[in-house]
């Protein structure tokens with residue numbers, strides 16, 4: 630983008646996302662820096678709209694993917710943030726966390742990984758305790774698919790065998806790790822990294838586990854308002870302020886490693902600190918284009934990013950990490966997300982996982 634020319638960022642977002650993300654404060658800061666944010670009309674073909682220097686999107690489905698492919702072919706100098714192929718990896722909770730296991734980062738005293746877990750495709754395996762005996766109760770059951778639907782956020786904390794009855798495979802069973810009731814959310818916007826604290830599920834002691842029955846269903850704990858949480862005695866008030874943040878440089882190294890490994894620019898990840906081993910961190914979730922508006926000063930961070938994308942898009946370094954990665958033209962690529970994972974996936978270096986294979 631020449632200094633005297635304005636950059637145009639087209640955005641395609643669901644109504645809820647548009648409402649939270651496209652705020653007047655963001656629009657005006659972008660405007661003052663020479664960037665216009667323009668809504669992409671979902672009722673018209675993308676190639677009939679523009680011109681856009683950059684297309685920002687959180688939309689799914691084959692039709693949308695094809696529209697992006699067509700657009701990229703016709704507009705090779707435009708930048709699509711991010712590639713649907715890269716985003717799709719986050720729609721399966723096994724392939725998502727595999728990116729963490731693949732990271733190679735030299736760390737000092739702090740270590741990181743993912744919780745022990747297994748993917749369960751059928752009830753038979755679910756009730757066959759031997760097939761996942763390496764997991765101790767309590768376990769968390771998460772839908773395998775994480776496609777942003779309300780269903781994909783419906784989880785259950787399972788305390789014993791009886792609690793398995795309500796589960797509906799395909800699911801991921803993951804060890805519940807006590808972490809002091811606080812999670813760290815790490816927001817990534819290109820090279821920018823910000824870690825914040827949020828409330829989480831409280832610890833479950835061995836003693837308490839004996840008295841808990843069946844399972845506890847829950848959904849989007851870290852997004853509950855304080856009123857919702859206080860109404861329920863289970864989510865007892867916890868003091869976030871007392872919790873120390875993980876070391877910034879350690880978190881930044883993980884974030885940058887994930888950015889390169891995933892070839893994504895806009896994501897956040899949830900981290901917990903293992904209460905048994907104070908300097909061990911576990912990544913439990915990675916989300917594409919999360920709720921950035923909840924991040925203090927999001928307008929500046931996002932505006933800087935748009936300026937970088939629009940103004941520096943020929944930088945070869947950026948090419949390498951996918952900022953200007955051209956869409957892979959994968960026609961008829963109907964990936965079955967439930968089959969991305971190989972059957973067993975344990976972590977923590979104890980039992981090594983089989984590599985997940987994309988079955989296209």
Ligand SMILES: O=P(O)(O)O[C@@H]1[C@@H](OP(=O)(O)O)[C@H](OP(=O)(O)O)[C@H](O)[C@H](OP(=O)(O)O)[C@H]1OP(=O)(O)O
Pocket residue numbers: 645646649687775776777778814849851852897899914916917918919920921923
């Ligand atoms: O809506 P928000 O601001 O709560 O953002 C959600 C995220 O919350 P967070 O920023 O991590 O606190 C939320 O993160 P969690 O999964 O709750 O960790 C998701 O990223 C969610 O997107 P989707 O439903 O998975 O597609 C995000 O929802 P969408 O805004 O994309 O619908």
Ligand SMILES: Nc1ncnc2c1ncn2[C@@H]1O[C@H](COP(=O)(O)OP(=O)(O)O)[C@@H](O)[C@H]1O
Pocket residue numbers: 744769771775781782783784803804805806807808812828829830848849850851899901913914
């Ligand atoms: N392995 C785990 N150990 C302890 N708590 C967990 C674990 N996995 C998830 N949680 C809790 O459950 C919440 C939701 O799980 P998460 O995988 O982040 O799903 P979602 O995609 O719906 O945010 C987390 O924010 C955290 O509070």
Ligand SMILES: [Mg+2]
Pocket residue numbers: 899914
């Ligand atoms: Mg989460």
Ligand SMILES: [Mg+2]
Pocket residue numbers: 775914915916
């Ligand atoms: Mg998530």
